[in-house]
Amino acid sequence: MPDYLTNRIARLGRGTMEAVASLGRSAGFLWGSLVGVPRPSVGLPLMVRQIYNIGVLSLAIVVVSGLFIGMVLALQGYYILSDFGSESAIGQMIALTLLRELGPVVTALLFAGRAGSALTAEIGLMKATEQLSSMEMMGVDPLRRVIAPRLWAGFISMPVLALIFSVVGIWGGMLVGVQWLGVFEGSYWGNMQSSVTFFDDVVNGLIKSLVFGFVCTWIAVYQGYDCVPTSAGISSATTRTVVFSSLAVLGLDFVLTAVMFGSF
Amino acid sequence: MAQRTTDIIVGLFILAGGAALLVLALQVSGLTLKPGGETYSVQAYFNDAGGLSSRARVSMAGVTVGRIREVTLDQETFQARVVIDIEADYDSIPADSSAIIRTSGLLGEQYIDISPGADMESLADGDTFYETQSALNIERMISNFATGQGGD
Numbered sequence: 282m283p284d285y286l287t288n289r290i291a292r293l294g295r296g297t298m299e300a301v302a303s304l305g306r307s308a309g310f311l312w313g314s315l316v317g318v319p320r321p322s323v324g325l326p327l328m329v330r331q332i333y334n335i336g337v338l339s340l341a342i343v344v345v346s347g348l349f350i351g352m353v354l355a356l357q358g359y360y361i362l363s364d365f366g367s368e369s370a371i372g373q374m375i376a377l378t379l380l381r382e383l384g385p386v387v388t389a390l391l392f393a394g395r396a397g398s399a400l401t402a403e404i405g406l407m408k409a410t411e412q413l414s415s416m417e418m419m420g421v422d423p424l425r426r427v428i429a430p431r432l433w434a435g436f437i438s439m440p441v442l443a444l445i446f447s448v449v450g451i452w453g454g455m456l457v458g459v460q461w462l463g464v465f466e467g468s469y470w471g472n473m474q475s476s477v478t479f480f481d482d483v484v485n486g487l488i489k490s491l492v493f494g495f496v497c498t499w500i501a502v503y504q505g506y507d508c509v510p511t512s513a514g515i516s517s518a519t520t521r522t523v524v525f526s527s528l529a530v531l532g533l534d535f536v537l538t539a540v541m542f543g544s545f
Numbered sequence: 546m547a548q549r550t551t552d553i554i555v556g557l558f559i560l561a562g563g564a565a566l567l568v569l570a571l572q573v574s575g576l577t578l579k580p581g582g583e584t585y586s587v588q589a590y591f592n593d594a595g596g597l598s599s600r601a602r603v604s605m606a607g608v609t610v611g612r613i614r615e616v617t618l619d620q621e622t623f624q625a626r627v628v629i630d631i632e633a634d635y636d637s638i639p640a641d642s643s644a645i646i647r648t649s650g651l652l653g654e655q656y657i658d659i660s661p662g663a664d665m666e667s668l669a670d671g672d673t674f675y676e677t678q679s680a681l682n683i684e685r686m687i688s689n690f691a692t693g694q695g696g697d
Contacts, residue, residue: 330548440562474574
């Protein structure tokens with residue numbers, strides 16, 4: 282067998298083994314940090330601080346994006362629906378699109394870009410400046426002290442952000458649809474209420490955002506924790522966080538949608 | 546920033562999330578906190594239920610008087626059996642009223658319109674509508690028109 286062929290096969294094998302090993306490390310890491318929650322008196326203030334960093338500080342970008350996405354949906358929807366003389370269906374279109382898809386997905390993408398990259402860079406820098414290993418030397422488990430509060434903060438923040446995104450988007454859609462384009466307000470809400478069901482649409486959207494929050498935060502903290510402790514390593518880890526999170530969110534969204542809404 | 550300030554801001558953030566969920570439940574998906582109040586249920590059989598679904602509106606003269614609980618197939622007559630919950634306040638609907646499936650707008654949702662009869666007796670729990678009119682099927686209407694067959 283020619284040399285270049287065996288080399289390629291060897292590279293493929295090494296790559297696969299590295300990928301599997303990394304998956305295993307990240308699963309062990311996740312387990313260690315989820316189980317290793319510190320005592321509430323110590324852990325809760327740490328987590329609250331992280332919810333502030335991850336959730337509250339992401340609020341501005343989420344609200345602004347939600348507003349504009351709702352307004353654009355109303356504009357686009359109006360011009361399409363008015364061809365069929367059914368502008369009044371605009372409320373249901375906006376609400377269903379936001380609750381089922383755009384709310385969780387766009388929030389997760391923004392979350393990965395705004396909070397996920399920051400988490401990776403922060404933890405990566407802690408590792409590069411050997412804060413994590415000095416914690417270990419002092420007998421403090423960095424998984425408990427640093428990682429666990431961030432993970433839990435991400436799980437909690439993401440659904441809250443997605444809910445706020447949807448509400449702001451629906452409100453923005455009403456601003457454009459009702460106040461500007463003149464759709465009757467009663468039919469905006471009425472159509473919406475008769476087509477949106479709480480458990481099928483709102484709760485399924487919430488489940489999606491929980492899953493996305495879980496995946497995005499996990500990827501972000503793991504990439505930070507596992508990065509090569511140099512400036513180049515941190516930068517490539519941050520890039521990987523955003524790329525992997527976005528791909529994972531979009532791929533999982535397809536799977537979740539197929540499971541939730543694809544049953545015929 | 547002091548821990549207390551952070552605590553308060555994060556508390557407000559979580560509250561905002563709860564409020565958003567509440568808005569989505571009450572205003573957007575139209576859940577009511579009071580469980581619908583008192584209702585009584587009547588049923589109607591249609592040859593074609595069209596796109597009628599549960600939780601669709603039931604109205605009389607344009608006013609919502611109830612909701613559809615379920616749409617099932619009657620295995621004996623092969624008609625659609627629609628169970629309707631009507632609010633208990635509307636207790637004097639004549640027993641010979643007819644139920645008609647209508648569409649709001651050209652592409653809007655389908656709902657049941659009750660057209661009142663003249664009977665002195667009124668509908669009570671468990672009653673059935675005598676007279677029903679199925680969903681208007683535009684495709685069938687056009688094909689009837691094209692092949693020159695009259696109405697149904």
